[in-house]
Amino acid sequence: MNCREHLRQYRIIGFFTSVKLTTFFLLLLFILTFWGTVAQVHNGLYLAQQRYFHSFFFLVMEFLPFPGGQAVMWGLFFNLVSVALLRLVYKWQNVGIIIIHFGLLLFLISGFITHRFAQESFLTLPEGRASNVSTAYHDWEISVWKETPPKFPLQITREVMAVNTKNFKTGQVVDLNELGFQLTVKEYRRNCNAYVGGAERSKIINASGIHRLKLMPLEKEPQKNTPGGVFDIETAKGENYEILLFGGESKTTIVKIGGVEYNMMLRLARYPLPFTLKLVDFMMEKHPGTDTARSFKSLVAIETKNVWRDKLISMNNPLRYKDYTLYQSSYAIDNMGYEFSTLAVVANVGRILPYISTFVTFGGLVIHFILMAFTAKKDVEPIFVEND
Amino acid sequence: MLGYSAFKKIIMKNFRRNRNLIGIGLSFLLLLTFVGCERTPQKRQYTEIIIESEPPLNLASNEDPYAFLRGRMPQDDIHQGLMPQDDIHASLNRQDMQNMGLDSELNKSVDRTPLTWKTPSGWLEKTGSGMRLATFVNADANNPIEATIVSLGGEAGGVSANVIRWMQQINLKVSDSFQVEDFIKRQPQLKTTSNLPAVFIDFTELQQDEKPGVASMMAAVIERENAQIFVKMTGSKQAVTANREIFKSLVQSIRVSE
Numbered sequence: 001m002n003c004r005e006h007l008r009q010y011r012i013i014g015f016f017t018s019v020k021l022t023t024f025f026l027l028l029l030f031i032l033t034f035w036g037t038v039a040q041v042h043n044g045l046y047l048a049q050q051r052y053f054h055s056f057f058f059l060v061m062e063f064l065p066f067p068g069g070q071a072v073m074w075g076l077f078f079n080l081v082s083v084a085l086l087r088l089v090y091k092w093q094n095v096g097i098i099i100i101h102f103g104l105l106l107f108l109i110s111g112f113i114t115h116r117f118a119q120e121s122f123l124t125l126p127e128g129r130a131s132n133v134s135t136a137y138h139d140w141e142i143s144v145w146k147e148t149p150p151k152f153p154l155q156i157t158r159e160v161m162a163v164n165t166k167n168f169k170t171g172q173v174v175d176l177n178e179l180g181f182q183l184t185v186k187e188y189r190r191n192c193n194a195y196v197g198g199a200e201r202s203k204i205i206n207a208s209g210i211h212r213l214k215l216m217p218l219e220k221e222p223q224k225n226t227p228g229g230v231f232d233i234e235t236a237k238g239e240n241y242e243i244l245l246f247g248g249e250s251k252t253t254i255v256k257i258g259g260v261e262y263n264m265m266l267r268l269a270r271y272p273l274p275f276t277l278k279l280v281d282f283m284m285e286k287h288p289g290t291d292t293a294r295s296f297k298s299l300v301a302i303e304t305k306n307v308w309r310d311k312l313i314s315m316n317n318p319l320r321y322k323d324y325t326l327y328q329s330s331y332a333i334d335n336m337g338y339e340f341s342t343l344a345v346v347a348n349v350g351r352i353l354p355y356i357s358t359f360v361t362f363g364g365l366v367i368h369f370i371l372m373a374f375t376a377k378k379d380v381e382p383i384f385v386e387n388d
Numbered sequence: 389m390l391g392y393s394a395f396k397k398i399i400m401k402n403f404r405r406n407r408n409l410i411g412i413g414l415s416f417l418l419l420l421t422f423v424g425c426e427r428t429p430q431k432r433q434y435t436e437i438i439i440e441s442e443p444p445l446n447l448a449s450n451e452d453p454y455a456f457l458r459g460r461m462p463q464d465d466i467h468q469g470l471m472p473q474d475d476i477h478a479s480l481n482r483q484d485m486q487n488m489g490l491d492s493e494l495n496k497s498v499d500r501t502p503l504t505w506k507t508p509s510g511w512l513e514k515t516g517s518g519m520r521l522a523t524f525v526n527a528d529a530n531n532p533i534e535a536t537i538v539s540l541g542g543e544a545g546g547v548s549a550n551v552i553r554w555m556q557q558i559n560l561k562v563s564d565s566f567q568v569e570d571f572i573k574r575q576p577q578l579k580t581t582s583n584l585p586a587v588f589i590d591f592t593e594l595q596q597d598e599k600p601g602v603a604s605m606m607a608a609v610i611e612r613e614n615a616q617i618f619v620k621m622t623g624s625k626q627a628v629t630a631n632r633e634i635f636k637s638l639v640q641s642i643r644v645s646e
Binding site for chain 2: 128129130131132133141145154155156157158159160161162163164165166167168172174176178209251270272276278333
């Protein structure tokens with residue numbers, strides 16, 4: 001008795017490798033996909049994704065647990081792996097089915113890689129402006145940079161040291177040795193209101209005159225939360241400064257440490273891009289007689305290795321560069337007529353995996369049908385070993 | 389009906405038989421729980437570059453180049469229907485709140501009555517876009533300015549609200565004690581060549597202690613029946629001061645083409 005045969009004796013293995021379980025998971029996946037898609041209408045994309053696809057379980061009507069996308073897909077993954085290890089018959093006659101099986105596994109692996117490693121952000125530019133960083137939707141960071149004179153009259157270049165605020169706790173110390181000081185979190189509010197005034201804490205440094213933060217309950221939609229915090233700065237020479245940073249500020253707080261001016265800001269995290277992107281022209285067509293946009297597109301120039309090239313980004317016509325895909329997302333026109341275009345930026349190392357999975361599965365189907373057509377019925381090998 | 393003891397017996401039997409497998413499963417779940425947990429704040433270093441193509445680079449050194457994003461979350465499917473941070477309290481964002489209403493009011497009320505004007509010599513007129521009827525730039529690379537003409541129907545938010553909004557655009561702090569009406573009253577009144585009354589607002593008056601390179605503005609509001617014409621000049625304090633009289637001549641040259 002070999003190892004596969006030995007393991008198949010166990011009832012629990014039989015349960016994990018049953019086709020009924022596969023069907024059950026596929027049915028759940030169908031329900032979740034339908035449910036999650038419909039829910040987007042009322043809850044928006046983010047909340048629907050979190051509830052139906054990124055969760056292990058969620059409560060229906062606040063009391064009934066229902067498996068979420070993660071649980072179902074992990075279950076399906078283990079089911080397919082177990083079948084591949086223990087029940088699939090590896091013979092040439094079954095090569096099509098084996099390829100389809102591994103194609104489906106590749107789909108699940110690519111889903112996992114996208115979920116874990118894909119980074120979504122956006123880039124909003126007015127016409128004529130170029131930038132090399134995109135902005136996070138929900139993650140915040142404390143950005144610190146030295147003030148340096150511009151090299152070119154129309155260009156701002158900042159060497160930014162950024163600290164992600166995701167795991168900030170009171171009393172936490174962040175070493176910024178590169179800048180010659182350390183930052184201690186005195187208080188950090190993930191959602192708060194800011195108040196100006198308050199002479200009792202006048203030693204606090206803040207560019208907007210804010211001296212007090214009031215904790216607010218966290219909103220379900222993370223982009224509605226505005227964080228703020230009070231931080232102690234301590235230099236190697238023992239100098240101490242107390243600063244307050246609030247996510248709603250448009251000015252940076254400047255602290256002079258050892259003769260050097262540091263700009264500090266609590267802002268949505270910036271992600272450096274491997275290129276510089278300039279919005280050359282934003283174009284919009286309206287439905288006749290209305291202010292409703294019928295279509296809008298952005299003519300951009302992308303700079304890589306000191307070479308600029310133009311590209312038109314429109315709906316269903318994104319810009320792709322290495323692991324990055326930039327989609328036309330939205331636009332704005334300010335009260336002085338300046339046009340802004342917003343591009344959704346998705347960085348995904350596993351971008352081509354779904355395509356590979358599709359080709360593998362499709363190839364498996366083709367091979368299987370060809371083999372079926374040319375194999376006499378009496379010669380057909382069983383695809384799976386029956387559970388004992 | 390399966391009794392409790394029989395149920396327990398089956399569970400224990402299966403547990404003993406499959407304990408290695410259960411152990412592996414639990415270990416894997418434990419591993420999954422901890423995968424990706426970031427316990428310490430993550431530090432990153434990156435170079436941020438922002439390039440403007442047209443003068444003036446209307447950006448103070450400590451100003452966030454993405455400030456325009458605040459209160460203007462992208463209205464894509466993720467953020468659809470979400471209002472900007474709307475309850476930041478006190479005097480901090482009270483003006484922003486007013487401006488948000490003002491923005492939508494302005495966007496709805498573009499006045500398309502044909503206007504004519506005389507482009508000052510040395511200035512270059514560019515085709516208007518969006519709400520702008522015209523955009524002008526000068527040819528002085530050392531003191532670049534940009535001027536715009538926008539015509540809006542109705543009150544367009546009123547002169548006071550616009551003055552406060554413009555002050556914020558050039559980083560002038562609007563304190564609680566600031567009397568905007570008094571400031572407007574102090575400003576010179578003009579008449580255009582077609583005899584329309586205009587108020588000329590010189591923000592450099594509020595920037596006397598500032599450096600010459602700080603972002604500044606001059607503006608004029610020409611009052612018409614049921615419409616307001618807004619003429620704005622932006623640039624450094626030094627540049628707008630140098631172009632004050634030229635800008636004034638542009639304002640005075642504006643006529644309504646009947």
